[in-house]
Amino acid sequence: MTHVSDPIPDVVSVDRVRLVDVIAAYVGLTKPRVIELLLLTTVPVMFFATGGVPKLGLVIATVIGGTLSAGSASVFNCVYDRDIDEQMRRTRRRALPRHIVSPTAALIFGVVLAVVSTAVLWAWVNPLSAALSLGANAFYVFIYTMLLKRRTTQNIVWGGIAGCFPALIGWTAVRDTVSWEPFVLFLVVFFWTPPHTWALAMRYREDYAQVDVPMLPVVRSARAVAAQIVAYSWVMVATSLAIVGSDRIGWFYPVAALILGGAFLVQAHRFHTRTKTSDDLSVLQPMELFHSSNLYLSLLFVAVAIDPLITR
Structure with a gap:
C-alpha cells in the first residue's frame, strides 16, 4: 500500500544534496589544496620560532586565521578570473563557471572571510600577524590577480610574493617581531x-x-x-x-x-x-x-x- 508520507524522504534527500553541493562549492572557492600548502609553511616556522613545541591555542588561532585569510584571497581570485575560468579545462568545474554560486554571493563570502580572519589573528595572535596576513591577501588580489597575471610573463615571479608571507606570519605569531x-x-x-x-x-x-x-x-x-x-x-x-x-x-x-x-x-x-x-x-x-x-x-x-x- 502506498502511503501519503512515502514521497517525503525523497524531497528531503534532494534538498540535502543541493545543500551539500552549495557548501562544497563555497569550500571549493577557497582552494583548500592551496591553503594546505600555505599552512605547511606557517606551522613549522612556529616550532622554529619557539625552539620547541608552540602553545596549542596559539597554533589553532594562527591556523584558523591563516586558513580564512588564504581562503578569502582565493575567493576574490575566483571572482575576478571567472571569465577565463569558464574557458580553461583546469578551472571550468569551479563554482562560478558552473553558476552554482553567484559572483555577488562569492564576493560577500570573500569579504566576510577577510574580516573574520583579520579579527581572529588580531584578537588571539597579535596585530602584527593580522597586518601581515591582510597585506598578503591584498597583494595576491590587487597585485597578482588584477595587475600582473594577464599582463606579464613575470606574473607569478612577483605575484608569488603573497605566498611567501606565511613564513613571516608563523614567526611573528610566536615572537611578535620579525x-x-x-x-x-x-x-x-x-x-x-x-x-x-x-x-x-x-x-x-x-x-x-x-x-x-x-x-x-x-x-x-x-x-x-x-x-x-x-x-x-x-x-x-x-x-x-x-x-x-x-x-x-x-x-x-x-x-x-x-x-x-x-x-x-x-x-x-x-x-x-x-x-x-x-x-x-x-x-x-x-x-x-x-x-x-x-x-x-x-x-x-x-x-x-x-x-x-x-x-x-
Missing part, C-alpha cells in the same frame, strides 16, 4: 614558486594561451622555461642553506636541506634534459616536477619544525 631567519624562509618560497608554477603552467599551456594569459610556458619554448626552472632551483637550494648560520639551527635541518635540495635539482636537470629532444608533454612530464616541488617544500618545512625538537 628577524632575518623567517626572511630567509620567505625567500626560499619566493624562489620555489617559479619552478612549481611553471611546471603546472606547462601542463596547461594551451589553456593559458586560449585565454591570453602570458604564462612563461605560453610565450617561450619548453627548453627556455626549463633553463629558468633550473636557475631558480639552484638559487632556491642555496637560499635554503643560508639559514644554517642561525644559532637556532642544529644538525638535522642542514642534512635534510642538502638531501632534499639535491634530489630536487636532479629532477629539475632531468626535466631540462628532456626539453632538448622534445616539446611533447607526454615526454616532458611537467607534472612530475610539479609534484616533486610540492614534496620538496613540504618536507623542507617539516625539517624546520623537527630540527629544534631533536637537536636542543
